[in-house]
Amino acid sequence: MLSVLKRVPRASVAARAAARSYATEHNPPTRFESASVWQNEPSQPNLVTDSVPGPRSSELSKEIADFQDPRTHVVVADYAKSRGNYLVDADGNEMLDVFAQIASIAIGYNNPELLALAKTDEFAIAAMNRPALGSFPSNEWSETIHKGLLSVAPKGTPHLFTQMCGSCANEGALKAAFMAYRARQRGEQGIKDFTSEEARLSAFVYIDVLSDNSLDMQMSSCMKNASPGSPDLVAMSFKSAFHGRLFGSLSLTRSKAIHKLDIPAFDWPAISWPTMKYPLDEYASENAEAEARTIALVEEMIIAQKKKGKDVAALIVEPIQSEGGDNHASPSFFKALRTVTREHGVFMIVDEVQTGVGATGAFWAHDKWKLDHPPDFVTFSKKMQAAGFYHAEGTRASLPYRNYNTWMGDPMRALQAREMIGFIKAHGLVAHTAAIGDELYSSLTDLSKRYSGQIHNLRGKDCGTFIAWDAASAEQRDKFVAEMRKVGVVMGGCGDKAVRLRPMLVFGDKQKDVLLEKMEGVFKDMS
Amino acid sequence: MLSVLKRVPRASVAARAAARSYATEHNPPTRFESASVWQNEPSQPNLVTDSVPGPRSSELSKEIADFQDPRTHVVVADYAKSRGNYLVDADGNEMLDVFAQIASIAIGYNNPELLALAKTDEFAIAAMNRPALGSFPSNEWSETIHKGLLSVAPKGTPHLFTQMCGSCANEGALKAAFMAYRARQRGEQGIKDFTSEEARLSAFVYIDVLSDNSLDMQMSSCMKNASPGSPDLVAMSFKSAFHGRLFGSLSLTRSKAIHKLDIPAFDWPAISWPTMKYPLDEYASENAEAEARTIALVEEMIIAQKKKGKDVAALIVEPIQSEGGDNHASPSFFKALRTVTREHGVFMIVDEVQTGVGATGAFWAHDKWKLDHPPDFVTFSKKMQAAGFYHAEGTRASLPYRNYNTWMGDPMRALQAREMIGFIKAHGLVAHTAAIGDELYSSLTDLSKRYSGQIHNLRGKDCGTFIAWDAASAEQRDKFVAEMRKVGVVMGGCGDKAVRLRPMLVFGDKQKDVLLEKMEGVFKDMS
Structure with missing residues (x-):
């Protein structure tokens, strides 16, 4: 039996839904206390073994080693005992987790609302009867999506393609962008006749609806992976993305050699991310110059590629480069990017796989750019648990089965997303995270003054809890992360020598105080 | 509440586990009756609307059209009411489903054992606390995998990399193959030191462990997507794969232009699948010649690519080309493929995404080849619900984080796979499917004689229920599938003009009789 569940009194799903609806419409609190959800959440890390991982964790890691690579294991976790912001490992060590499964847990371990959802018939049926969603969607699909994922659709991208993971989401958006680019070149009519009886009847079997003679050569060449059917179009990304x-x-990824070495890649261009100085506002004019140079390079590359006959069909960008080192840029930079992509007919894909779902103090990090023209595609995964991309009008494939696969996402994860979105709205967790992030940033600024050798380039002001800094070196960063684990805090690195904070949206005052206290202790010892 | 659940008396999970264990060890029956699991499974299709899809299904399809492409919808389904081999749609039409979500439902809609699993704490916790599996696996992971996925590991491939979907599984195996190929070229030592404290401590932060000077150029070039770091290696597949x-x-896929058009592709080679005549045994010598020609072409291509400096690192092959038209080849062909790949140091990936998990009358279709040297990689997804690849000793990446991603599969789906594998073993469903498939094939042979204009190239003898045939034309095939739907049978096409049967493993005598009766009725009307 699940101890977490037993100790937490829970209202019915319906009662909680009603409360949520009230809170959403009226005045959601801007501060959230995780104790209101988990009465038994630890107030402090509690280590019961001499080292982490402890003996049980190490033993289980060795068992896994029989069939799967254990070298990346941090600890073997006991998810049944984990709760709220605290990860409990197989030895019973209770650790404050501000990495949250690489930024993928939104509303806490064993959130009672999610556990209650998991026990419903609705969830069981969705879990155990996964459909080929493009062909046999469920009678609840439309409602699930409207109440969940569509209720937070970014402005300007009301369409949705669901997928299984973040990489799939980015590739799905990229495929859609390539198809839309070629459709525009061909002068295709765009989307029409979605619901005709004929289309529906013929849709079940995979017929070659592209048998128009004018497309013959394109079709035959693509079967050979050759141009023009497999076009010489390219996608552009940023270095350290x-x-x-x-x-x-992976062809778009440029963060680390270890991700890319030995894997064939497309000859796609990349532009250096602007070299920013932090805090951004103190170096506003230098940063603006760096950004302007980058924008110029982007435009030059688009033009150069066109001259080579290798048009840039899409540009993909993270609002904050995360894995690559938490590299920021200003809203003006992204506005300029949107302008230059629009001027040259390049589709813009905003990759919100890590930045999405509230952690930056906005539901979508790109909300803060206040673009006049929204991006064409916005991708998501991680904290949303469901994955996929939102897209603009006119970017749906011209014919059925072009962007299609067996599962096309997982309805069970869409239910989870619906429930999480409800919880986030009911508890005002985006506003909460913006507020707690501001305080945390401010405290870290103080800390960086007292431990100036340890915290460099603090960044993430006004970005909720999406905060990072550089250590003096990669070694110092690794040591810091290891030392923090020894005092019961799970953290993550990124880039060459950065530490990134990725707490959940239920990270509150208490956890913030613990984090700062433990950090200060480690900094003291390392000084 | 779920009516299906209420009507079926269920033993406890533990009691059923005990029964299963007994049945597995002793004498599992070779025939399975779905009525023993679903007392309320329909015995016949029952259509309540004049056409399929009916009005409610069409209405829901239009709602979905607001955000997602509905042109590929067959019907909108009511999964709560579906049971066993019968899919129930939003209008209440009860249809025998021998397509099974594109070959992805193994043991029936709303299988009571799966629904019982879904209601356990174990499942709820796994569902709602999805880990970054490579870094924070759960304390139950090893046991779940040993009892489930590893208990059916193909011979010679005892390692496992879990992923999210079939495409991911194939790409994961392909990445592993490229890395192993380069490791061999470099003379890397292979896998060692999995559990050292140092490796574990440094593993948490993404450090660049490849900083050996001798690799400098490779590392810097791969960051530009350029050779030698992004190597000129290629992967080979078959046409119509x-x-x-x-x-x-998608660069490996060669089945239909509609899948590939407008998407940039790698310049990778493909060889024509041998042109086989059916029934295979009646044309044994001609088929053997066709296969020998193909093997020769494979070897020539491997040599030609090597001369161009574009070594073939991997060859990927389906045991039966499914989406491409249910194209078969003999065990001798695959033995020869294994020989030629081994001789030239090409890794062999067997794609069992559609053929795996029992439908061919063997748990893995390639079991029947009785290879002296097993394949290097075997990929799976679909009916396993969990996805990933099994792999041979020595093909694990040389360093941590090389083949890695946030989720690395979904423990919840591994639990489902464990439960399904238990059910399949307990009820002897592989032997059952072999037996029922033999009878079905025999009956279809009879039918093909009486309706010789409608059934051409019947294939799938001794392949369980993995049976297909050609219609006279694409139009006739489409018409047949549409007419079958009108009498309450959900079927699927493949290739240019083939019909493929993909019933579940719980497809038994009763369903076989219904299928044959309905087919004969439609053939009569179409004659």
């Missing part, structure tokens, strides 16, 4: 690890997304 | 729709897997 991370967009995933499948073959297309 | 289907291996997925992401950028790497």
Whole structure:
């Protein structure tokens, strides 16, 4: 039996839904206390073994080693005992987790609302009867999506393609962008006739609906992976970007050699991220110059590629380069990017796999750019648990089965997303995270003055809890992360020598105080 | 409340586990009756609307059209009411489903054992606390895998990399193959030192462990997507193959232009599948010649690529080309493929995404080849619900984080796979499917004689229920599938003009009789 569940009194799903609806419409609190959800959440880390991982964790890690690579294991976790912001490991060590499964847990371990959802018939049926969603969607699909994922659709991108993971999401958006680019070149009519009886009847079997003679050569060449059917179009990304690890997304990723070495890649261009100085506002004019130079390079590259006959069909960008080192840029930079992509007919894909779902103090990090023209595609995964991309009008594939696969996402994860979005709205967790992030940033600024050798380039002001800094070196960063684990705090690095904070949206005052206290202790010892 | 659940008396999970264990060890029945699991499974299709899809299904399809492409919808389904071999749609039409979500439902809709699993704490916790599996696996992971996925590991491939979907599985195996190929070229030592304290301590932060000077140029070039770091290696597949729709897997896929058009592709070679005549045994010598020609072409291509400096690192092959038209080859062909790949140091990936998990009358279709040297990689997804690849000793990446991603599969789906594998073993469903498939094939042979204009090239003898045939034309095939739907049978096409049967493993005598009766009725009407 699940001890977490038993100790927490829970209202019915319906009662909680009603409360949520009230809170959403009226005045959601801007501060959230995780104790209101988990009465038994630890107030402090509690280590019961001499080292972490402890003996049980190490033993289980060795068992896994029989079949799977254990070298990346941090600890073997006991998810049944984990709760709220605290990860409990197989030895019973209770650790404050501000990495949250690489930024993928939104509303706490064993959130009672999610556990209650998991026990419903609705969830069981969705879990155990996964459909080929493009062909046999469920009678609840539309409502699930409207109440969940569509209720937070970014402005200007009301369409949705669901997928299985973040890399898949980026590649799906990229495929859609390539198809839309070629459709525009061909002068295709765009989307029409979605619901005709004929289309529906013929849709079940995979017929070659592209048998128009004018497309003959394109069709035959693509079967040979050759131009023009497999076009010489390229996708552009930024150096130090991370967009995933499948073959297309890995070609866009430029963060670390260890991700890319030995894997064939597309000859796609990349532009250096502007070299920013932090705090951004103290170096506003220098940063603006760096950004302007980058924008110029982007435009030059688009033009140069066109001259080579290798048009840039899409540009993909993270609002904050995360895995690559938490590299920021200003809203003006992104506005300029949107302008230059629009001027040259390049589709813009905003990769919100890590930045999305509230952690930056906005539901979508790109909300803060206040673009006049929204991006064409916005991708998501991680904290949303469901994955996929939102897209603009006119970017749906011209014919059925062009962007299609067996599962096309997982309805069970869409239910989870619906529940999480409800929880986030009901408890005002985006506003909460913006507020707690401001305080945390301010405290870290103080700390950086007292431990100036340890915290460099603090960044993430006005970005919720999406905060990072550089250590003096990679070694110092690794040591810091290891030392923090020894005092019961799970943290993550990024880039060459950065530490990134990725707490959950239920990270509150208490956890912030623990984090700062433990950090100060470690900094003292390391000084 | 879920009516299906209420009507079926269920033993406790533990009691059923005990019964299963007994049945597995002693004498599992070779025939399975779905009525023993679903007392309320329909015995016949029952259509309540004049056409399929009916009005409610069409209405829901239009709602979905607001945000997602509905042109590929067959029907909108009511999964709560579906049971066993019968899919129930939003209008209440009860249809025998021998397509099974594109071959992805193994043991029936709303299988009570799976629903019981879904209601356990174990499942709820796994579902709602999805880990970054490579870094924070759960204390139950090893046991779940040993009892489930590893208990059916193909011979010679005892290692496991879990992923999210079939395309991901193929790309993961392909990445592993490229890395292993380069490791061999470099003379790397292979896998060692999995559990050292140092490796574990440094593993948490993404450090660049590849900083050996001798690799400098490789590392810097791969960051530019350029050779030698992004190597000129290629992967080889067969024409008419289907291996997925992401950028790497789509470059291997050669089934239909509609899947590939407008998407940039790698310049990778493909060889024509041998042109086989059916029934295979009646044309044994001609088929053997066709296969020998193909093997010769494979070897020539491997040599030609090597001369161009573009070594073939991997060859990927489906045991039966499914989406491409249910194209078969003999065990001798695959033995020869294994020989030629071994002789030239080409890794062999067997794509069992569609053929795996029992439908061919063997747990893995390639079991029947009885290879002296097993394949290096075996990929799976679909009916396993969990996805990933098994792999041979020595093909684990040389360093941590090389083949890695945030989720690395979904423990919840591994639990489902464990439960399904238990059910399949307990009920002897592989032997059952072999037996029922033999009878079905025999009956279809009879039918093909009486309706010789409608059934051409019947294939799938001794392949369980993995049976297909050609219609006279694409139009006739489409018409047949549409007419079958009108009498309450959900079927799927493949290739240019084939019909493929993909019933579940719980497809038994009763369903076989219904299928044959309905087919005969439609053939009569179409004659």
